Amino acid sequence: MSDVKKFLYVNRKAPHGTIYAWESLEVVLIGAAFEQDVALAFVDDGVFQLVKGWDTGELGVKNFQPSFTALGDYDVQKVYVEREALEERGLTEGDLIEMTYEDEDDDWAEKSSIRIVSREEMAAIMADSDVILSF
Amino acid sequence: MSDVKKFLYVNRKAPHGTIYAWESLEVVLIGAAFEQDVALAFVDDGVFQLVKGWDTGELGVKNFQPSFTALGDYDVQKVYVEREALEERGLTEGDLIEMTYEDEDDDWAEKSSIRIVSREEMAAIMADSDVILSF
Amino acid sequence: MALLHTVNKSPYQCTSLQSCLQHVRAGDTLLLIEDGVYAVLKGGKAAEALSAANGVKVAALSADLKARGIGAEKMIDGIEVVDYGGFVDLVEQTDKTQAWL
Amino acid sequence: MALLHTVNKSPYQCTSLQSCLQHVRAGDTLLLIEDGVYAVLKGGKAAEALSAANGVKVAALSADLKARGIGAEKMIDGIEVVDYGGFVDLVEQTDKTQAWL
């Protein structure tokens, strides 16, 4: 076992209806301090977590979407979003928030963290991880 | 409004996975003392609540199925089970527990409380009730 | 005896909307709340089932739409958007409520 | 890197089994637990999807089958029944676990 493990956070639930999305994000933020290899996966209703334009004022809950946007500052660079999950829900990449990181190997150029992958690729990403945190 | 209301308990969830089935039954048992017109409806996964032969020993939870069988003693005489819900799940009436009541208008003859109804009839039963307790 | 049906689950995760639509009757009202509002997404697979609900008024709760970033441009036609006060009115205008939990 | 997938929801209520089956790979194992065991019912609509899962070992937890009155005669073929110790063995025999909650 190497010192660094590949952590994959699998997010499958819609935001707000349950707290899974929000408290999953809190794990990612805390986990960033442990210097592991971190990736996030959004499948099924999990893709709704990244749909932009939340206004939670009338509902009266905290809007935690800005924390997703800030993940780049926590060195989270790999955010996998399943294409089929988007398509089934009538969504495209344009409906999602922007998530970026600064690439230290490329003169700190700002790059998108979001990678749209096929269902088959998503299955391979799960298989390739060391630890899956399921939400 | 008449003194007696038609209470319909709509049960849609499988037993054990969540406590809804069990705690719904507890409401029925308490509610029996209030001398209302009571009926139970089992739709969707709710029909699993009536599948006979539970053995909860290995799981280690209380087997509350006997309380269903005892509902006749609480004067619960109308137990509607949706035919389509059974069929989709590969079940027949023969897979269900027996539930009976004694008919005071027929010399206390023991009769089955279970009435298999179509989806359309179930919708009409919901429409005809005064109060729906949803589980 | 018109019913108000509430559905609070995503139709992509849960079959409760489907079951509700199999039990609604003409004159009933369906109100989508919480994750149930995802059913209104234009181009989404679940929207087809909703569009096919004949004779039923379909409403969705504005607070839940807004919190999820679902603006009018993302919704199929024919959905009435109501606030919590409108929810209360729907409860009053119908005879009873069935929650498809 | 073989995965153990656990599914704990009824396939009649929830799409998690379906999603799981879309992500399993040859060599993986699927373990049905809690309300997930209802997928094994012979003649049930959900059993078809399960039967079509090629190259995947499918197991179901005995405690959950028994608690729900699902005896061997009610189950489709090809399901391995395991107790909690067997569950532990499956976790050991695979490389990691993904819970399809």
Added chain:
Amino acid sequence: MKLGIVVYEGPYQHEASDTAYNFAVAALQKGHEIFRVFFYHDGVNNGTRLTTPPQDDRHIQQRWSELAEKHGLDLVVCVAAAQRRGIVDEDEKNRHGKDADNIAPGFRISGLGQLIEAGIQCDRLVTFGD
């Protein structure tokens, strides 16, 4: 109209308690009467005074307690469900030999009959759960 509100899920984990609260506020604003709010299943967990949510988020229990005080609401926690989940008032504490209670102001613990009574007395019963 006279309303009964039923809540099946605890605070924060599910949106049910939020929806029920927002619905209750709207109903009161429109001049309706709320006969009772009945907390059942995990809904009883709304009635603990021991929560400390993040300061930039809503305080679900306090909101219910304040609404109850302002409008004289009857917030009833089911005793059987409460015993399973550890929601305890002074009476329950003594009855079961516990060393602490945790019930929040404005909530009271009572039996399932209170739910049936709400069904009988109210013009409408509205349920929020998972």
Added chain:
Amino acid sequence: MKLGIVVYEGPYQHEASDTAYNFAVAALQKGHEIFRVFFYHDGVNNGTRLTTPPQDDRHIQQRWSELAEKHGLDLVVCVAAAQRRGIVDEDEKNRHGKDADNIAPGFRISGLGQLIEAGIQCDRLVTFGD
């Protein structure tokens, strides 16, 4: 093998805690090491000592506490999740000015880092939830 067990739901409402417990017992019987049981989301509600379930049913909290004592298990309740749900130990009680605590024997409140650490240290992480 070295196991981490994660529980997302409270007692009685969902089967998750039962499955996790039965799994833990079986793993110990087979000689495996349980590095930690981490309670997150509503799972923190397993850690209150104030429950009084019906006498003819299992006592979920006591089972966990007894298993922890017998095998030296580390039962960790996430502090952030616990604050939202009202699970309080002596420290938390003092920090937030509460007048009672409710943590059960064998449980301790700590941070989310304990979950990450379990992921790093354990051979397998097994999650039980809704």
